[in-house]
Amino acid sequence: MVSNPGNLARDSHSVNDQVAENITRVEELAYELKVEEVMTRDVRKLSPDMMMKDVLDDFRQNRISGAPVLAGEELIGVISIEDIINCLIKSDIDSPVSKYMSVKLFTVLASDPVIEALKKFVNTKLGRLIVVNESGKLKGIITKGDITRGFLSALQRDYHSEELIRYRASHLFDDIESDRTSLIMRYNIKQGDFTHGGEASSNIKRALLRLGAQPGLARRCGIAAYEAEMNLIIHTTNGGIIRVEIEPHKITIDCYDDGPGIKDISLALKPGYSTASESIRELGFGAGMGLVNIQRCVESMKLESVYGKGTRLTMKIFLNEDAVGEAGSSKETK
DSSP states (O other), rough: OOOEEHHHHHHHTOHHHHHHHHHHHHHHHHHSSSSHSSSSOOOOOOTTTHHHHHHHHHHHHHHHHHHHEEEEEEEEEEEEEEHHHHHHTTTTTTTHHHHHOOOOEEETTTTTTTTHHHHHOOOOOOOOEEETTOOOOEEEEEEEHEEEEEEHHHHHHHHTTTTOOOHHHHHTTTOOSSOOOOOEEEEEEEOOGGGGHHHHHHHHHHHHTTTTOOHHHHHHHHHHHHHHHHHHHOSSOOOEEEEEEEEEEEEEEEEEESSOOOOHHHHHTTTTTOOHHHHHHHHHHHSSOOOHHHHHHOSSEEEEEEEEEEEEEEEEEEEETTTTTGGGSSOOOO
C-alpha cells in the first residue's frame, strides 16, 4: 500500500472536445516521430586542422551554418557561423578550426522522440543539435527546420492514409455477457532504457485508434502515457509497469514501481521541479514538466508514493459516445 495521495481530480466535463483538439496533430507528432526520421544525414564533416577561411568558403558554397568536427571517427567539436564571425572580427581567418570550435557538445540520440530535441532546443537556445547513436558516433544533425519539414511530411502522409482500417470497440464486446467488460494492456518499462522510450505509449495510442477512438482522445492518452513512461525510465530503480484498462465509459492508465519513491509529492507536482541527475539532464530529459503535461490530458490524476518503497500514478479519462465510436454499445454498465 502507498500513502500521501496527491489527488488532482477535475470535473469530468473539463476536458471536452475543444480542449482535446488543442492537443494538435503536430504536438502528437513531436512524441511520435523519432529524431532519425527528420534529421539531416548527409552532414559536412570538418577536421580540426582545417583553416577557418576554408570553412567560410565551404559554408558559403553549401549554404550551411554549422558542421561537426571529427578527429578520425571521433566527434570532438562543432563549428557554427557564429564562430566564423568571431574569427573574422579578430582578423584571424588563417587559424585552424581547433582554435574556434566549440568542444561543449549538445547531442541528441537518433532513437529519441522529436519532443526531446525540441526540449533541448528550448534549454540551450542553439540552432542545431548533433545526432549520435548510443555509442556516441555521429549520425547526423537536426535543426528546427528539419523538424518542421518532418512534421509537414508526416502530415502529408496522414492526408493520404485515410484508407487505413480502424476496428471498432464494439467488435470486441459484441455478444459478451458480463457484469464488467474491459480490455487490459500491460507494458514492462525498463529503467534507463531510452532507446525504447515512447514505444509503450505509441502502442497504446495505436490500439485506441484501432478500437475506434477519436484522434483527440488518442492524443491525450498517448501524451499522458509517454510522460509516465519516461518517468519510469528516468526516476525508478528497477523500472516499472504501465497497465491500461479500456472500458466503454473510461480509460484508466496505472503506472507503478518499487522505488525510490517521492519525498514531497506537493513539490513534485510543481512545474519545472525535477530530481533528474545532471547526466539525465544533459541527455535532454528531466525538465520537470511531465506531470504538468499529464494533468492537461486527463480528467483525474492521483499520485501516491512511499519514499524508499515505490510510487503509483493513476490517470483516468472518462468517455462519452462520441469519444470512442461504438465502444458505448458494450454490455458494461458499471
